[in-house]
Amino acid sequence: MEDNTKLHADVLVIGFGKGGKAVAARMGHAGKNVVLVERSDRMYGGTCPNVGCVPTKALVHHAGKRRPGDSAQEWYERSVGQVEALTSLFRAGNYDGLNGMDTVRVVTGHATFIDSHTVEVDSEGSRSTVSGDTVLINTGSEPVIPDVPGLKDSKYLLTSAELLYTTVLPRRLAIIGGGYLGLEFASIYRRFGSEVTLLEGSPRILGREDDDIADAVQTILTEEGIDIVTGARILEVRDNSEDATVLFEVGGDKRNVNVDALLVAAGRRPVTEGLGLEAAGVETTDRGAVMVDKFLRSSQPHIFALGDVNGGPQFTYISLDDGRIVLDQLIGEGRRNTEDRVAVPQTLFITPPLATVGLTESEARRTGRKIKIASQPVAEIVAMPRAYVVEETRGMMKFIVDVDTDEILGAALLSTDAQELINIVALAMRQGVTAAELRDAIYTHPSSTEAFNDVLSTIIRSDQ
């Protein structure tokens, strides 16, 4: 069916991601005419509120509340329902928040460039075009399915988005990949009651972290009952009538595990296929990301790329910051850029969470600086009774500090409240607050921040 609707916008946004929607709202408020095209009515607001951060963290919360006597299946089904209600609310809020503005229109359909200013929008067979003076590509990323015989065609294979909508708790779940996504899902589903086998190809999980931190995480997850197999080479997936068999090899030994569901968590690649970037003259990197400069302009100066699609770190707050950079180009001073970013924190939402910022100990050593390490197990931090109050004394805290300048170079906090604490450390690092100043600051009681009073006084290694 043809639809001859032709729309023109000052700003055309392709994809309802975090950065694009922030720019759309701001430009709309500034009186600019904005059209945002989103391919799915299940995705208003993008990955994060629909199938990413929000539902997964809500499941962390619900899984953690299950008591031993609660039926695993009933608890899971109820939790999935509650999470779905939450994401529906956020989805509607995202749609209304933008489409409710006089200056912004949300169009539902798949956008494909037909020239450098125009996209064709395909909405269930009907076609229209939208052109824009400025165009923002904000199409996100999608899961990579490793090339393993039988995997792609297995009827037990699920992406993270598909697993989130499953109302039957898998009794046995295998996860391919031990990165952020794999570890979070392993932790969530184990706590709901699944038997979880996590298969990581590298010699250990959390390859970027120091050994002591990765070991502490692995110990916690293993004690929760997750079977973590590192150095696993997956050979084949075979579908049986009732389940699937995953065959893999570890150190020359062939092993297998039978499962009811198989989650692929082996990384995500930018969504650029099918976008018609050639027609727009937009260049991509060899990894399929839109190639951008530090101001996020593509090879076509009026086309920007924000969020996962530009190949940068895959976090919602990075997409949001990409939005700030683009806004500064469109209506600001044009100076803000990706090189301004310092001390960007991240959190792995297992229980307790692992939050990190800056350099690891091994990275700091490689810089040639003299460093000292302040570290304590959470259970031994006298200044942090909160860990005992909330009955979560597992984990450790670690700071990497420059011996000569007392500059905080990095931190890894595996602890209750770490997702909040890390933002304080990151702010301190950005503002040049020294380790001694962070150590000797006044904090409320009983809080987790108080731990800094103790941990930063506990130097376990120093180069001097």
Ligand SMILES: Cc1cc2nc3c(=O)[nH]c(=O)nc-3n(C[C@H](O)[C@H](O)[C@H](O)COP(=O)(O)OP(=O)(O)OC[C@H]3O[C@@H](n4cnc5c(N)ncnc54)[C@H](O)[C@@H]3O)c2cc1C
């Ligand atoms: C399970 C999971 C958990 C995560 N947890 C966290 C977390 O706790 N914290 C965190 O910071 N990050 C987390 N992330 C990462 C985070 O969700 C992403 O980095 C972020 O959402 C990327 O946003 P974006 O702006 O790039 O685009 P997205 O939010 O991915 O939006 C892109 C949109 O574009 C649409 N689209 C694609 N192609 C087209 C087209 N041709 N036409 C029209 N529309 C199109 C898509 O449907 C989608 O809605 C998680 C990711 C996953 C998968």
Ligand SMILES: NC(=O)c1ccc[n+]([C@@H]2O[C@H](COP(=O)([O-])OP(=O)(O)OC[C@H]3O[C@@H](n4cnc5c(N)ncnc54)[C@H](O)[C@@H]3O)[C@@H](O)[C@H]2O)c1
């Ligand atoms: N809390 C958060 O902020 C959060 C949570 C989930 C996801 N995310 C984002 O989503 C992105 C994608 O997450 P991810 O964990 O899928 O990707 P990732 O790249 O972080 O991890 C993928 C893991 O899979 C392993 N792997 C790859 N192929 C494999 C194979 N064939 N067999 C076994 N192991 C294999 C890799 O060695 C790696 O450890 C991340 O970059 C992250 O930024 C963020």
